[in-house]
Amino acid sequence: MTSDDGWALEALAEFERHLRADRGVSPHTLRAYMGDLNDLCRYADDVGVQGPSELDIGVLRGWLAQQHAKGRARATLARRTAAARAFTHHLYRRGLMAKDPGPLLGTPKQVRDLPAVLAQDEAGRLLDGTDPDGPLGLRDRAVLEVLYGTGVRVSELCGLDIDDLDMGRLTARVLGKGGRERTVPIGEPAVRAVQDWLRVGRPVLANDESGPALFLGARGGRLHPTSARRIVHNRIAEVGEVPDLSPHGLRHSAATHLLEGGADLRSVQEILGHASLQTTQLYTHVSAERLKQVHRQAHPRGSD
Structure with missing residues (x-):
């Protein structure tokens, strides 16, 4: 100007x-x-x-x-x-x-592409069978388990403090968009991975810059979203034959698998921290598309 x-x-x-x-x-x-x-x-x-x-x-x-x-x-x-x-x-x-x-002003009508998600067996391959090597390996496994197990955004994951996790109740307190706080369930595999990280890995990396941060970078400061994205991409590359997704792709996968497992839309909305139910409804389309794909592949009359 x-x-x-x-x-x-x-x-x-x-x-x-x-x-x-x-x-x-x-x-x-x-x-x-x-x-x-x-x-x-x-x-x-x-x-x-x-x-x-x-x-x-x-x-x-x-x-x-x-x-x-x-x-x-x-x-x-x-x-x-x-x-x-x-x-x-x-x-x-x-x-x-x-x-x-x-x-x-009129709003241009958006054509929303369906997000790429992992199949449930692909998510299993991504998370299972890892043999963490040192403190960073323990951290990386815990990061992946929490991202998929809770469906949190990568910024929310990096903002977690140790006290935000209630191991006994299997919940995490998350600060989301607009400063809105919510409580999300966290599964036992994620809790076990976090406990291993806190007991064995975090003390090795922690220093005066660590503060209460749950996840730390290699230099001891709070884990940055860029590093968390790198963790996800590197792990996917190690597994192979799994679509290369970002942390947000794990969030999409978690939401889709919740709906496929019978969760109601309102509950998924609350877990993800969506302000509008319309945003959450995108995942019903993902599930429907996946069902149609299975039908085409498996049913004798599913395709020409």
């Missing part, structure tokens, strides 16, 4: 403070929204917008049309629409716009 668009710099800085303090959005969402809105304000400056009151529906639609012409994905366009709506609503509430143009 140029030196003449001080209104935008000030508005963006104030909106970022609002997202941090009042809405408690995740760091990922914050970066995405602010990147989107910086792009919007650059476009607004290019078309001669002099202040918030001139950020009307025509400007917003022109910006989104430009994004579409650049080949942005539907999901990206939907997020940028949401960011623009949130921004103009905030400006309107602060009295900087006479009317909020955001509600006039």
